[in-house]
Amino acid sequence: MxxxxxxxxxxxxxxxxxxxxxxxxxxxxxxGKIAFVVLRDVTxxxxxxxxxxxxxxxxxxxxxxxTESVIEVTGTAQESDQAxxxxxxxxxxxxxxxxxxxxxxxxxxxxxxxxxxISKRLDYRWVDLRKPENRFIFEVxxxxxxxxxxxxxxxxxxxxxxxxxxxxxxxxxxxxxxxNYFDENAYLSQSPQFYKQMAMAAGxxxxxxxGAVFRAEKSFTPRHATEFTGFDVEMSFISDLSDLITWExxxxxxxxxxxxxxxxxxxxxxxxxxxxxxxxxxxxxTMKEAKEILSGxxxxxxxxxxVSPEEExxxxxxxxxxxxxxxxxxxxYSTGVRPFYHMRREEDNGITKSADLLYRGLEITTLxxxxxxxxxxxxxxxxxxxxxxxxxxxxxxxxxxxxxxxGMGIGPSRIIKQMLGLESIREATYLFRxxxxxxx
Numbered sequence: 001m002x003x004x005x006x007x008x009x010x011x012x013x014x015x016x017x018x019x020x021x022x023x024x025x026x027x028x029x030x031x032g033k034i035a036f037v038v039l040r041d042v043t044x045x046x047x048x049x050x051x052x053x054x055x056x057x058x059x060x061x062x063x064x065x066x067t068e069s070v071i072e073v074t075g076t077a078q079e080s081d082q083a084x085x086x087x088x089x090x091x092x093x094x095x096x097x098x099x100x101x102x103x104x105x106x107x108x109x110x111x112x113x114x115x116x117x118i119s120k121r122l123d124y125r126w127v128d129l130r131k132p133e134n135r136f137i138f139e140v141x142x143x144x145x146x147x148x149x150x151x152x153x154x155x156x157x158x159x160x161x162x163x164x165x166x167x168x169x170x171x172x173x174x175x176x177x178x179x180n181y182f183d184e185n186a187y188l189s190q191s192p193q194f195y196k197q198m199a200m201a202a203g204x205x206x207x208x209x210x211g212a213v214f215r216a217e218k219s220f221t222p223r224h225a226t227e228f229t230g231f232d233v234e235m236s237f238i239s240d241l242s243d244l245i246t247w248e249x250x251x252x253x254x255x256x257x258x259x260x261x262x263x264x265x266x267x268x269x270x271x272x273x274x275x276x277x278x279x280x281x282x283x284x285x286t287m288k289e290a291k292e293i294l295s296g297x298x299x300x301x302x303x304x305x306x307v308s309p310e311e312e313x314x315x316x317x318x319x320x321x322x323x324x325x326x327x328x329x330x331x332x333y334s335t336g337v338r339p340f341y342h343m344r345r346e347e348d349n350g351i352t353k354s355a356d357l358l359y360r361g362l363e364i365t366t367l368x369x370x371x372x373x374x375x376x377x378x379x380x381x382x383x384x385x386x387x388x389x390x391x392x393x394x395x396x397x398x399x400x401x402x403x404x405x406x407g408m409g410i411g412p413s414r415i416i417k418q419m420l421g422l423e424s425i426r427e428a429t430y431l432f433r434x435x436x437x438x439x440x
Contacts, residue, residue: 158199228411231411335351
């Protein structure tokens, strides 16, 4: 009868007993008549030890092991002051389940080694992800997504899964991927925007989605990807943009509280950063106010109606200094940088009822009240130079009664990048896709 597997984190509970472990041979130290192996599994790692006096043939097996081979070990758990964690396993038998060839990139980086360039690490992503600190990123992902979905469900949202193949681009512009669809042209979804709004016209009132988003942006920045996972929300019967802002404040307070309580200590240990639960309300700045602040700090501006990454970082610093807060809503965006379906202010038709949310100086959310009146949508689409025929099916959603509504698109990979202090969303993405990367 097979012995039940024990995970490395639980070895201390089995001192004096024979146990079976399975995992990777992370490091191997051969000292002639004694050898040590650090075995790593999904929970932790533990030192294994074998001597010539114990079993010469098993010692020989260990001496012939290659680093990162997958092994199954049976041995006796014992206390050891010299071993990491004060416990180790004395090997009785070892089976190589999968022998590893020479590694293309290191899993354990020695001080004298330089960390491989990110492109090399992405080439061998499945090896790079063996590093506990990299795997941990996706524990954080799991808890962020879990908390977001919990909050939505507790707030009586319905979950939807919208199609990713569309008959026309969902955001317009040129940042879309065109694909062959039998004998027609189709487009990969730039967002679930149109179908979230269709749900409002269907009377769903509140919906959320976690799904793939595609953007044909030839950008190589640490914040862009051609395919990423988005959190999307839409809700009916809002009074104005403030309803959306208030909802996102509550949602992020819930998510950050959950992450802090479940993983905060480990995030601090691994990444040296604190998960700060944001106080409500978050600071808010209009675009005009933001530009005045930036001018006073001698930050150059490329556009009077939008902010550059440098300006976002400066506004993040200002918010921390002025408000002691890591988040700031930036409101009053011009129609010149917003899509045709954003509702415009009654008192100033050149300003939309929309906002961006910055976290530690990086935009993580775009939110807006939508225009739900078909005749105004047609006019605004025409002003943007959008072919009426390409959006007729979308505008049709609003011809048979649709409540005032709005929503947001949230970038979880950007949240995690900022939360952990990562250099790029490439590290916060399981398998990154960019203009020059389609594999693995």
